[in-house]
Amino acid sequence: MRKSLHYLLALVLFGVFFASYTDLLSHVLYYNEQHQLFLYTADYYHSQTLTGWLTAFVVQFFYYPLLGAAVMSALLTSVYLMSWRILTALTRRExxxxxxxxxxLALWVWTAGLSHTLSVVVWAFIVLAVLSVPACFLAKGKTIRQFQLKGWKYVAVSIVSLxxxxxxxxxxxxxxxxxxxxxMIKAQQxxxxxxxxxxLHHTExxxxxxxxxxxxxxxxxxxALYNKGELLDRLFDYQPVVGINALYFPWQSRTRETEYGHYLLEQLGxxxxAQHWEFEAMVVWGETAPRLINLARYNIINRRKTIARKYIARLRQSLFYKDEADRLEACVESGQIEGLRAFSIKESEKANFVNILNIGPNLQYVLTQDPHNRMAYDYLxxxxxxxxxxxxxxxxxxxxxxxxxQMPRIFDEALLVYQLGGNDTKGLQPGSDTQNRFQQYAQLAQTGNIAALQAEFGNTYWFxxxxxSPYGNRLKKE
Structure with a gap:
């Protein structure tokens, strides 16, 4: 039993590692897989460092979460077994x-941080694999001496150490x-x-x-709220202390944020x-699967067949994205992608470019070009x-x-505020229920009990x- 205890510990370790990478650390596998893509081409090999090439080779198997968890668990368990072999060969003691x-375990802890590169794990495995070869020759035919501890003493020392x-x-x-x-990563996933x-579960x-x-x-x-049809009902469930930045992601020249801007833009049409954001993201992260897929999608919908096929061809050089490449190729001729559309612009009009810091003013333009675009109206x-x-x-x-x-509740609340300021409401009137609720709000606000006010009216535009509001409590005048 004592001679084979390390194999039992290896099984326990594998189980712990596998459980963590399928649960608490599942986002680590997803994040790395989405930011590295191993391509089976000569130009890819020559464009990478040896470290990047080896790490990307391992990371490609994270495409399947269970396979990725098994690969990482096997690597870390192997690190333990090789460490044991080297240590016992050098000391010739148990x-x-x-x-x-x-x-x-140190490497496992290391992988828990997204800022920690997995190349450390890969190189640790390689170095130990190289060192374990002479260690095996040193240990061949030699007995590992056991400590002169038996019974409860041996068990006690082992338990305390573990x-x-x-x-x-x-x-x-x-x-x-x-x-x-x-x-954050699970929400993005x-x-x-x-x-x-x-x-919604993860963001909440x-x-x-x-x-x-x-x-x-x-x-x-x-x-997520918009796509569930609940944006206007639940916009203030969590008060947006960041103001308009709660709606869209501004371009702030932060390279690591380039991958986020396309989500809203592509849904708006x-x-x-959206292609601008994704191309910048590819400059930052390189040819990763999400970037290649999205750039292919956008060029398909814009009828740029040659460019779309260039990105599709790169996807074909990977191990697990060939089916996705085939699916995209099937859409090239039709120029249609499920769930994706672009609003049309009259040929005589000048090109319109979205404000990179605040797309709010551009939403009016989108709505003018695409009057039935409910997302543009809701976000405007x-x-x-x-x-x-x-x-x-x-x-x-x-x-x-x-x-x-029916008029959304928060629209009625804002209309009442505007009316109370003595402004022209264009013949529109807030509902009687809204007026009654505002009287209750005003009475509670006068007590100065902000906690009670938030508990009762925290999801209102009034609060x-x-x-x-980071812009103060005064209305903007235009």
Whole structure:
């Protein structure tokens, strides 16, 4: 039993690693797979460093989550077994303190942080594999001496060693692992898969525990709400302390953020602008699967067949994206992609470019070109609300009857605020229920009990305007 205990520990380690990579660390595999793509071409090999080439080769298997978890678990378990072999070969003694567990567990902790490259794991495996060869020759035909401990003493030392190493590893893991990173990447993964319920689950859990406002989480949250048809009903469930940045992702020349802007733009039909973001993302991250797929999609919808086929050809050089390449190739001639469309622009008009910092003003243009674009209207009205621009909000309010059978609650709340300011509401009147609720809001606000006010009216436009808006509580005048 003592001679084969390390094999039992290896099985336990594999189980722990596999469980973590299919659950708490599943976002690590997804994130790395989406940001590296191994291509079976000569030009790819020559364009990469040896480290990048080897790491990408391993990461390609993360395409299938269970396979990726198995690969990572096998690598780390092998690190333990090779460490044990080298240690016992050099000392010719039993590893009663289980020190050979430390390299494997340390690497596992290392992978818990998204900023930590997996190349460290790959190189550790390679180096130990090289060192284990002479270690095997040194150990061949020689007996590993066991410590003169038997019975309960041996068991006690083993248990204490395992407990100490386990506690130290667990503490280090908790210090390295970031739940906010986990929620953020899982939300992005859900958005990629159009799983709006899961996206809401992760963004809401993040917002429930947020210490600092994260515009990206609000951005994902609102995209998911729109696609579930709940944006106008739940815009203020979590008060958007970041203002209009809760709706779209501004271009701020931060290279690592380039991959996020296309989500909203492609749904709005602004394909050229979505392509701009994705091309910049490819400059930052290289030829990764999401970038190649999206650039192919955008060029297909814009009838640029030759360019689309260039990106599709690169996808074919990967191991697991050949089926996706075939699916895209089948769409090239028709110029149609399911779930993707571009609004048409009259040939005589000049090209329109979306404001890279604030696309709010461009939403009006999109709506002019595509009058039935409900997403453009919803986001335009939400932008005007969050920016305190109720004058333009009321100007566009008559269009609401084209999209909704009943006036959304937050529209009625904003209309009442505008009316109370003595402004012309274009003949529109807030409902009696809204007026009654505002009287209750005003009475509670006069008590100065902000906690009670938030509990009762925290999801209203009134509370946002008076207590949350980063632009103050005054209406914008235009």
């Amino acid at each position: 590893d009663i303190l289980r020190l050979s567990l430390i390299p494997s 407990v100490v190493i386990s506690l130290a590893s667990g503490y280090s893991f908790l210090r390295t692992f970031s739940m906010s990173e986990f929620r 859900a958005i990629d898969r159009h799983n709006w319920d899961e996206a 859990r993040y917002l429930d525990n947020q210490r600092q406002p994260n515009p990206l989480i609000f951005y994902f949250h609102n995209i 602004c394909i050229n602008d 009205m939400c932008d005007l609300l969050l920016s305190n621009n109720l004058s333009r909000f009321v100007e566009n309010l008559p269009l609401a009857s084209s999209f909704y059978k 946002y305007l008076n207590y949350v």
